[in-house]
Amino acid sequence: MRTSLILRIGTKLVLPFILLFALYVQFHGEYGPGGGFQAGVITAGMVILVGITFGLGAAKRIAPPGLVRAMVPLGVLIYAGTGVLGLLLGKNFLDYSVLSASDPAHGRGLGIFMVESGVLVTVSGTMTALFYAFVERGR
Amino acid sequence: MQAVQGFLDHYNYVVTIFLMVAGLYIVIARGNMVKKLIGLSIFQTSVYLLYIEPGKILGGTAPIIDPAFTVYSNPLPHVLILTAIVVGVATLALGLALVVRIHEAYGTIEEDEIFEKDGDT
Amino acid sequence: MSSVQAHLPALQVVLPLLGSLFAGFVRREATGFALALAVSWTAAVISAVLLWQVLQGGPISYHLGGWPPPWGIEYRIDLLNAFVLLLVAWVGAVTMPFARRSVAFEVDEGRQGWFYCMYLLCLTGLLGITVTGDAFNAFVFLEISSLSTYVLIALGRDRRALLSAFQYLIMGTIGATFYVIGVGFLYLVTGSLNMVDIAQRLGSVPLEQTRAVAVAVAFLTVGISLKLALFPLHVWLPNAYAYAPSLATAFLAGTATKVAVYLLVRFFAVILAGSPAFGPLQLADVLLVLSIAAMFVASAIAVFETNLKRMLAYSSLAQIGYITLGIGIANQAGLTGAIVHLFNHAIMKAALFLVLGAVFYRIGSVKLHDLAGIGPKMPLTMAAFAVAGFALIGTPGTSGFVSKWYLAVGAFGHSGWLLVLLIVASSLIAVVYVGRVVEVVWFRPPSPLAETAREVPPSMLVPILVLAGATIWFGIDTRLTADLAGKAAAMLLAAVR
Numbered sequence A: 001m002r003t004s005l006i007l008r009i010g011t012k013l014v015l016p017f018i019l020l021f022a023l024y025v026q027f028h029g030e031y032g033p034g035g036g037f038q039a040g041v042i043t044a045g046m047v048i049l050v051g052i053t054f055g056l057g058a059a060k061r062i063a064p065p066g067l068v069r070a071m072v073p074l075g076v077l078i079y080a081g082t083g084v085l086g087l088l089l090g091k092n093f094l095d096y097s098v099l100s101a102s103d104p105a106h107g108r109g110l111g112i113f114m115v116e117s118g119v120l121v122t123v124s125g126t127m128t129a130l131f132y133a134f135v136e137r138g139r
Numbered sequence B: 001m002q003a004v005q006g007f008l009d010h011y012n013y014v015v016t017i018f019l020m021v022a023g024l025y026i027v028i029a030r031g032n033m034v035k036k037l038i039g040l041s042i043f044q045t046s047v048y049l050l051y052i053e054p055g056k057i058l059g060g061t062a063p064i065i066d067p068a069f070t071v072y073s074n075p076l077p078h079v080l081i082l083t084a085i086v087v088g089v090a091t092l093a094l095g096l097a098l099v100v101r102i103h104e105a106y107g108t109i110e111e112d113e114i115f116e117k118d119g120d121t
Numbered sequence C: 001m002s003s004v005q006a007h008l009p010a011l012q013v014v015l016p017l018l019g020s021l022f023a024g025f026v027r028r029e030a031t032g033f034a035l036a037l038a039v040s041w042t043a044a045v046i047s048a049v050l051l052w053q054v055l056q057g058g059p060i061s062y063h064l065g066g067w068p069p070p071w072g073i074e075y076r077i078d079l080l081n082a083f084v085l086l087l088v089a090w091v092g093a094v095t096m097p098f099a100r101r102s103v104a105f106e107v108d109e110g111r112q113g114w115f116y117c118m119y120l121l122c123l124t125g126l127l128g129i130t131v132t133g134d135a136f137n138a139f140v141f142l143e144i145s146s147l148s149t150y151v152l153i154a155l156g157r158d159r160r161a162l163l164s165a166f167q168y169l170i171m172g173t174i175g176a177t178f179y180v181i182g183v184g185f186l187y188l189v190t191g192s193l194n195m196v197d198i199a200q201r202l203g204s205v206p207l208e209q210t211r212a213v214a215v216a217v218a219f220l221t222v223g224i225s226l227k228l229a230l231f232p233l234h235v236w237l238p239n240a241y242a243y244a245p246s247l248a249t250a251f252l253a254g255t256a257t258k259v260a261v262y263l264l265v266r267f268f269a270v271i272l273a274g275s276p277a278f279g280p281l282q283l284a285d286v287l288l289v290l291s292i293a294a295m296f297v298a299s300a301i302a303v304f305e306t307n308l309k310r311m312l313a314y315s316s317l318a319q320i321g322y323i324t325l326g327i328g329i330a331n332q333a334g335l336t337g338a339i340v341h342l343f344n345h346a347i348m349k350a351a352l353f354l355v356l357g358a359v360f361y362r363i364g365s366v367k368l369h370d371l372a373g374i375g376p377k378m379p380l381t382m383a384a385f386a387v388a389g390f391a392l393i394g395t396p397g398t399s400g401f402v403s404k405w406y407l408a409v410g411a412f413g414h415s416g417w418l419l420v421l422l423i424v425a426s427s428l429i430a431v432v433y434v435g436r437v438v439e440v441v442w443f444r445p446p447s448p449l450a451e452t453a454r455e456v457p458p459s460m461l462v463p464i465l466v467l468a469g470a471t472i473w474f475g476i477d478t479r480l481t482a483d484l485a486g487k488a489a490a491m492l493l494a495a496v497r
Helices: A004-027 A036-054 A056-062 A067-090 A102-136 B002-009 B011-029 B033-055 B076-106 B111-117 C002-008 C007-027 C029-057 C079-106 C109-131 C135-154 C160-190 C194-202 C213-226 C237-243 C246-274 C283-304 C308-329 C332-363 C380-391 C399-415 C415-442 C457-478 C479-495
Strands: C060-062 C072-078
Touching: A004 A036, A004 C135, A036 A056, A036 A102, A036 C479, A056 A102, A056 B002, A056 C332, A067 A102, A102 B076, A102 C415, B002 B011, B002 C060, B002 C213, B011 B033, B011 C160, B011 C415, B033 B076, B033 C160, B076 B111, B076 C135, B076 C160, C002 C007, C007 C029, C007 C060, C007 C072, C007 C109, C029 C060, C029 C109, C072 C079, C072 C109, C072 C194, C079 C109, C079 C194, C079 C332, C079 C457, C079 C479, C109 C246, C135 C160, C135 C246, C160 C213, C160 C237, C194 C246, C213 C246, C237 C246, C237 C308, C246 C332, C246 C479, C283 C308, C283 C415, C308 C332, C308 C415, C332 C380, C332 C399, C332 C479, C380 C399, C380 C415, C380 C457, C399 C415, C399 C457, C399 C479
Parallel strands: none
Antiparallel strands: C060 C072
16 A cells, blocks of 8 residues: 655655654753653654554564564663662662762763663653554454 | 632632543443543543642742742652653553453453353353 | 662662563563572562561661652661561562463463563562652552553453453552542642651641541542452452462462552551541541451352352452451551461462462363362362461461451450451351362362372472461461561551550
């Protein structure tokens, strides 16, 4: 089944901007509304848009199911791993201030950055995996 | 008149309570499993409002420290509710996944029809 | 070593979480089982060390991220939750060796890896609820454990497992949402989410005058009661237990409802500290009535149930009634009885459900008539069933007697002979449903299915025997259970002024 030309060209045009906006939301989350959750959903939205317009095969080429399924626990592992890093460096679990030797505030910023990237990985993976799971059903 | 005034002054709570009751009613009264999940979502959404409304402080700005401002809104409810939203999404997704599997196993998602098919329980 | 010891409260939760993530990452049955076994036993050891630390040095407070309470999340462990941690972790650890064969038999090939992932996630949630001192954090852990529980139930092969998982999802989510509403009202009143801090801030407010607190208490009580399956909010439980994989049932029956009971006790102690009669809502009376109804109605249903898993599920409802009865009585002996019974019932129910899992492994059925005459074929397993069944009744020499004794003493102190008579009478119903099974299993001619049965392999037999042995051990040696529970009860009551 081929969808209309306008839809296909339009999707291709808009894709890079969706991804760019997701990254903006991710990295600007410290100063404005945003963060890993939102960015993850937007990223997954891009995959879902590809899936709807070009079919499941195309979506799976840019986000292979194996990778997507691995992303779900991987992101939480990044989060928990950041927390454990605090433990290993001699402070409490999730204490990021030790991540920077000189400035605790900088360490906390770094820790939150790592946690947010973990959230991005998990949320985008989960949303995409949900999409795949529901679409593949009944085929 | 005073009663009306009090009602209007607390319109945010009225909306919250309406959503809460409406959602819970749908969960209880509807036999269709997808509708039940929709009701459940509405019910959960009302709780998001319950938390977030008091977090806004009149005249307060976004809680990013800046010498130009002295009054900030409370960011904690937003963080809590972000967590609750994620929990809600997870619940909804799991519920819908179960409904899909139930439809495959029973051929229907109406509760009374399913109970008929499982006559022995 | 000492550096590790300071972080045990966090590790108690983080290790199962990491284990579950790795199990989800690998998704292979063998690796999952190895991880689950290793993590369960590590968690059990950690819980024992934590209890020892609490006994030595009093309550432990652990500040997540180094932020002090009430701003940061505090993990606070006192005698009560150290005891519950011990229970949850050890039930998980002892039942785990049983999983390998049972799960391979009862769960579809491609899903076994997920079973261990979800099991560990559920363990994370339950331990988290117990360890945390933050009301909202408890909600998150509650949902972590609930969501993984729904999946565990849906992994059962019977299609009704899906239906019961869905029903539990609806009920459980309503319960959890009620809980959040309650916490929300407390937050609106006090501006704090830390339980100790909430108690302090509420301390000066007379409860009768704060409608918001009364609303909060009502929502919290109903929400948590849904989770702990207090009669009449129990309808999700029998089917969920009946169609879940056997190991999941044994684990959940031993831990999930118990943790919910713990949460209820914790909130009563926190919020109602200023009000011995449980505030303007007369909650103590409500609890008493509902508990007694549960003890009789659920036991009576159990008598007529022919699916043994459902029978034990209804029996669980009745036993939860005993526990909430003790909470409603709220004197030293009654509360001790509630906490001891929480522990003892978890062990005996885990043993009973494991026996049914073993029977199902051999003959593929848990219907009463299929079990006729299976006793001589599986003597050790069925002896364990009898022992744990007698504990359920409250026979002297078993752990059930100890907890019911305390409950009866508390009940007598509360309102005289009437309550004691009710406890004894409802125990007599337990004689009927346990006795019926024991009679059919040992004294009937074998059914065609039972004819083929053999004793289960050691990896399944040992957990059953250990748990059954524990019901006798804790019936004789009450130093761990009753003494600790007594201290915990005294601590809770001391907070009530």
